[in-house]
Amino acid sequence: SAVISQKPSRDICQRGTSLTIQCQVDSQVTMMFWYRQQPGQSLTLIATANQGSEATYESGFVIDKFPISRPNLTFSTLTVSNMSPEDSSIYLCSVGLGTPFYEQYFGPGTRLTVT
Amino acid sequence: EDKVVQSPLSLVVHEGDTVTLNCSYEVTNFRSLLWYKQEKKAPTFLFMLTSSGIEKKSGRLSSILDKKELFSILNITATQTGDSAVYLCAVRSSMEYGNKLVFGAGTILRVKS
Numbered sequence: 001s002a003v004i005s006q007k008p009s010r011d012i013c014q015r016g017t018s019l020t021i022q023c024q025v026d027s028q029v030t031m032m033f034w035y036r037q038q039p040g041q042s043l044t045l046i047a048t049a050n051q052g053s054e055a056t057y058e059s060g061f062v063i064d065k066f067p068i069s070r071p072n073l074t075f076s077t078l079t080v081s082n083m084s085p086e087d088s089s090i091y092l093c094s095v096g097l098g099t100p101f102y103e104q105y106f107g108p109g110t111r112l113t114v115t
Numbered sequence: 116e117d118k119v120v121q122s123p124l125s126l127v128v129h130e131g132d133t134v135t136l137n138c139s140y141e142v143t144n145f146r147s148l149l150w151y152k153q154e155k156k157a158p159t160f161l162f163m164l165t166s167s168g169i170e171k172k173s174g175r176l177s178s179i180l181d182k183k184e185l186f187s188i189l190n191i192t193a194t195q196t197g198d199s200a201v202y203l204c205a206v207r208s209s210m211e212y213g214n215k216l217v218f219g220a221g222t223i224l225r226v227k228s
Contacts, residue, residue: 001160033216042203042218043158058215090156096214103163104149104207104216109156 002027002095004107012113013083020079021110023093028073031096034066035106038089046091049076083114117142119206121219129227132194136222138204139186146214148180148187151203153221158203161189194226 003026013019023032032049046066047055055068070076080087091110096102122137140148147165151158162171164180164187171178175194180187191198201223205216 042220043205043216044218045215048215092157103160104205105160106151106158111156 001103002029002097002105004093004095004105006093006107006110008110009108010111010113012115015084015114017083018079018081019083019112020077021091021093021112023076023078023107025074025095029095029097030073031102031104032070032076033094033096033104034068034076034078035092035094036089037092037109043092046078049078080112083112085114088112088114117206117208117217119204119217119219121202121204121222123222124220125223125225127225127227128194130194130196132226133190133192134194134224136189136191136202136204136224137186138188138219140204140206140217140219141185142206142208142217144209145182146207146209149205149207149216150178150187150189151205153201153203154199191224194224196226196228199224199226 005024007022034046035043036046037043045058046061047057049055049068049070051070067079093107096104118141120139147163149163150161162178167182175192178189201221203221204219207214207216
């Protein structure tokens with residue numbers, strides 16, 4: 001497995017502002033992902049964070065709203081831009097380990113509340 | 116559209132009971148099925164299944180996959196209050212650009228002492 005840390009663990013933000021969430025892994029990983037879990041819902045993939053290139057976004061998620069950086073194989077950031085109360089969720093960083101069928105592990109999550 | 120359905124949505128049992136959680140799926144290009152336990156925020160990885168009929172076991176938890184009938188079960192024997200959590204099933208399918216996990220809604224398990 002991998003040790004994944006996220007910062008901040010929680011935050012309360014004002015509408016219209018932006019928050020950047022950091023994800024750090026204790027080993028180099030190729031596959032890194034960002035998920036959202038809205039209250040009472042299951043996990044939804046936002047994007048795959050690609051090292052050295054633009055992230056690959058899922059349907060319904062756009063780069064202007066959720067810009068992602070992946071400067072190296074151990075670190076990534078997700079920014080939630082121009083926030084609204086609908087963005088209140090848990091945001092989770094995740095990594096894939098192993099080939100060809102990789103196991104996937106999740107970080108501790110960031111609980112975001114937008115007021 | 117890829118779909119993962121878990122049942123039951125919730126259940127309440129007493130300590131010592133055995134529970135079976137179900138996960139059925141319809142996905143294109145199936146690769147693997149994963150089970151997670153979620154308490155508070157972070158899902159904790161339990162099992163990954165890729166082949167039919169091979170049971171994965173860890174302590175009181177076990178899981179098996181049936182690729183023909185497109186389902187998996189997660190068994191928990193001699194349940195304890197610490198088993199109370201949301202159990203998530205996820206299926207990995209191949210996409211053009213890579214793979215993605217599709218999650219079910221989860222089963223909420225509450226174990227009463």
